Amino acid sequence: MPDPHDVTTDPVAVLSDLHDAADAVFAAFEDLVEWGPSGGRDDQYASDVVADRAIHELLDPLGYGVLSEESGFVAPTLQGAPVVVVDPLDGSTNASRSLPWFATSLCAVDDDGPWVAVVVDLVGGNRYDAVRGWGAR
Template sequence: MDDDALMAILRQAVDAVAAALAALDDWGPAGTRPGQYRSDLVADEAALAVLDRAGLGAVSEESGVHHPDRPVVVMLDPVDGSTNASQGLPWYATSLCALDADGPRAAVVANQATGRCWEAVRGRGASRDGHPIAPSPCTVVADSIVGLSGYPAHDLGWRQYRALGAAALDLCAVAEGTLDGYVDCSPVPLAPWDYMGALLVCAEAGAVVAEAQSRELVVRGYGERRTVVAAGTPELLAGLLEQRARFS
C-alpha cells in the first residue's frame, strides 16, 4: 500500500466518524467506565470498521489492540476531547497515526466540530486543509503562549497559557504556530493515541517534540504513557523542558 492509498483510508475513517457523530443524539457518559462517552463508542466502531476492511491493525483508546501483527497499525483516538464534545465545546478531534516498521508514516488529525484537518506523511511535510504549515519562531518562554494539559504546580514563566482540552489539536496548534509551545502537566501523562498523530504533524511541519523524562515517544503499547513537551523552536523547547523539570 502506497502513502496516498494509506492517507485515503485514514480520511475515510475520519469521514465515518463524522457520519456516526452526526447521527448521535446523546453525547453524555456511556456508563461503561469513567471518562468514556457515547461519542467515543460510536466513533470507535465507525473508525475500526474502515481500518479493518483495509487490512490495518489498530490500537484504540476505547477498545484496545486489534490485529497488532499487521504490517501497518493505526494509533487511534476516535474522539480526543470527548468531554469538550459532551459540553458542546468545538475543540475535539479524531486522531489517527499509521505506524509501520520504521515508525509514524501517515497521520490525520481532524477537528470534528469545525472540519479543519491536519495531515502529514513521513518525508512529505505537513498541512492544514491542504496548505503547508510551519511553527512559531518564538525562542523565549517569557514571550510564549503555551498550551497545557493539566495545570503545573507553579507558573512556568509563559506570557500566556491556554488549557484547551484536546492534546492532538493542541499539538497541531504548535505545528502551525497558533501556539508557541505545549506542556503536559497532568499527573497522568498522555497515552500514545493522544499525541502520535500530532507528533508526526509537528515533525513534518518543523516543530520539535520531546518527552520530559527523555523516554521514547514512539511506543505502541496500550498501557504506555508519556509526558509530552513541544515547541516551535529548539530554544523554546529547552526552556519549557527546564521549567517542566522543576516539578514532578
C-alpha cells in the same frame, strides 16, 4: 504492477483511508443524540464508542491493525499492514459539554515509526495530515 491501493507501501492509499475513517466519524455523529457517559468506563463517553466503532468498521476490513484509546489493540489481518494508533474522539469531554474543540486523531505506524497521520477538527472541519519524509499540511 503493484496493487493501486497497497496499504503496506503506498502512503497515498493510507492517507486516503485515514481521511475516510475521519469521514466515517463525521457520518456516525450525524444522528448521535447521547453524548454523555457510555456506562462502559468512568472516563468514556457514548460518543467515544460511536467514533471508535465507525473507525473499526472502515479500517478492519482493509487489513489495518488498530490501537485505540477506546477499544485496545486489534492486530493487522493483512501481512505488513501498519497499525493505526487512534484517539477516535480527542476532546470527548469538550464534546459532551458542547464545547467546540474536539477532533479525530489517527496515525499509521510501520516498522520505522509514525508514517502517515491525520487530525480532523470535527467542529470546524479543518484537516491536518502528514507523511514521514513529505512534511505536513
